[in-house]
Amino acid sequence: MAILEELKENVIDGNEGKVIEGTRRALEEGVGVEEILNKGFIPGMEVVGNKFQANEIYVPEMLISARAMKAGMRILEPLLTKAGIEPMGRVVIGTVKGDLHDIGKNLVAMMLEGAGFEVIDAGVDITAQKFMDLTKENKANVLGLSALLTTTMVEMKNVINTFKENGLREDVKIIVGGAPVNADYAKEIGADGYSSDAASAVGLAKNLLGK
């Protein structure tokens, strides 16, 4: 469908105005909300993500596309909720207690949103209890933990243990990342996965949810 192809291209170009206008037009023409999302927005962001991974564009260019998609999503979201259409996954993400670094975490959040996940960004310096509350409240199926310090990465284990102690560990896939963290550490603390960069975090989350 031409309108979906047009939406995809406008997401790639980061043309917010045209994405808004195109989304409205598509809805008026009777195109389904899910179709707009899955055949317009997400494929557009996939192209952008691939270009980024191939070092063809930088984050600022990717961000422009992500913003254009977000503008379109603001129109679609109420309709998706009304139709009972679930996102690809629901992710709570944050930097653990004692740690104030958030650039890496923000990038992961942006990439996940671009791939169709609903992202609840908890922020920085987040306690285990807060992670648990947000996960329950939002019925999230993925929890992303970030740490940049050797002395705060140990908090990731505390978060996982808190989920275990409260009988919630099986309800959520927990993924970890950050400079001092690696796959061995993720395994050691009982996380479900580790990602070394923002782009591969999307694939990891999808795999863990069987998407």
Added chain:
Amino acid sequence: MKKYTSLVYKTAREMEFGKALYPVNCGFSLTIGNGKVLPEINYTLPPMPVSMDNIEEILKQYDSIINGILKRAVVLDVPGILLEFEHLPPMTDVLEIGVKITKRTKEIMKNFHEKYDLKSGLRVTICDTRDEKRPPKMRSGEAIKRIFDSFRENALAGADLLSIESIGGKEVNDRALMEGSIPGLLFSLGVLAPRDMHFLWKEITRIAKETDVVPAGDSACGLANTAMMLADRNYIPEVLAAVVRAMSSVRSLVAFEEGAVGPSKDCAYEGPVMKAVTGYTISMEGKSAACAHLSHLGNIAAAVCDLWSNESVQNVKLLADFAPTVFTEILAYDCRIMNQSIEGGTKDLLKEIFVKSDELKNVQAFVISPEFSVEIAKTIVQEEDDFLRTRATGLKACDLIRKAVDRGDIILNKRELSWLRKIESELAKYDSEEALTSEVAPLYGELTLLEEYGI
């Protein structure tokens, strides 16, 4: 307040490694910048929590680290060594933790001085925790009170040099880097960051004076090194990180205008600009900081350094020994080469090798060369205020990079070149701080509190 209007070193040739116009005396008979390059070793804990609950375990770690470092320094007969104890957030937040570590470190240093006549000094770098609340309260919150208390109490506990990697403007800078927003970067680096530096360093130098210790210097780590790391991961253009480095020199210089006397921080790659303007000593890090991060500046960073650092290494066991001990040895040998070249009369040649080996391989290395740094320094002192200085250094950096590209010295791909044009044209648009602030500040309204910067 001092206002620099001319340079101490007017040409790159005049600047040397191991020597500065104003050496610093501190600690146990340590003199920095008086003809020798000295190692500055930095270390951090292995993965473990930090709180008063496990303070004995933490002190045990530091005992082992400091003893290991100083023993190796004695064995290798270093002419002097600076130790940097860089606070982690809880060490500043909980006054007692930082103070206990400072005290214990100084006791061990004293023992080594008495027993082996080892010359040493202790730099304590307080953690800027003001962004623990968002938007950060730079002047009025609890965090700033704890920071100033920590400076004072650590000085009384034995710190010889006081430093901080302050984060004024970072809340906007982080976002602007990700967006590639040049007005946003000019606002963070030229408006917010210098204002915060004036506020902060006025007080730090006052505390240092009252406690009779040295107000050393700051680093644009949270601003320019964030850009460097993002560029190294291909997240933002290299040329953007390079221009941000040059622009960040202005905010770092403010520390000296407010009374800091060096040595500047090791991760302040803008150090050569500081040295050219002020004649104070600088610490630098390069290839021997590979334990902490990738660097395209491994050799060139040493060209005019007075202290040579490893940035930071965890206390983990390597085949030979624990990592801080091993890195003391690496730094000691790096310094021996530089000091031997000073003694043997080949220092100019070695400096040239340091510069030439990196200078044209990466634009981020190019902008910290002594030649480039002197040009940036000249640009700074010609301008009236911090905003105009920041804008002018950005434009000057673009101009120098473009000329190097035109000469064929530096190769930039099409994407980088297009970013260079964008940076240059957008910087040129803003010649008034007020106009920039009124246009840009609202875009970052949820991130920053202007009143916390006195705006």
